Amino acid sequence: MNNGSKKVKDTPRKYDLEERLLEFAIRIIGTVEKLPDNKVCNHLGGQLLRSGTSPALNYGEAQSAESKRDFIHKFKVILKELRETIICLTILQRKSLLLDDPLLTENRELIAIFMKSISTAKINENNKSRL
DSSP states (O other): OOOSOOOOOOOOOTTOHHHHHHHHHHHHHHHHHHSOSSHHHHHHHHHHHHHHHHHHHHHHHHTTOSSHHHHHHHHHHHHHHHHHHHHHHHHHHHTTSSOSOHHHHHHHHHHHHHHHHHHHHHHHHHHHHHO
């Protein structure tokens, strides 16, 4: 019997944060590999490689946080690395070494997600401590 409604399939979450961070890290690696081999690109590429892959690694660490405070701290580290990454990408773009790349958009979206997550976690921590 079909009543016009669609059956919802078991599908992975559309915005799995860990998957987004892994994909972001892979895209950062690809971007660094495409940079020219010169002093500026080697310096910025190394920095971008560290800061751009760090969020995925730190996210894994945050999943094993020992407390809510530790979780918030690890998310702040991720946010710090994402901010460093966007500055590095922006320098490369302004130097015409990186075109207007969707990587910048993804970086901005990830920053917004982690800012909101930190804010929510702090509110939840404060509410819990009042009980």
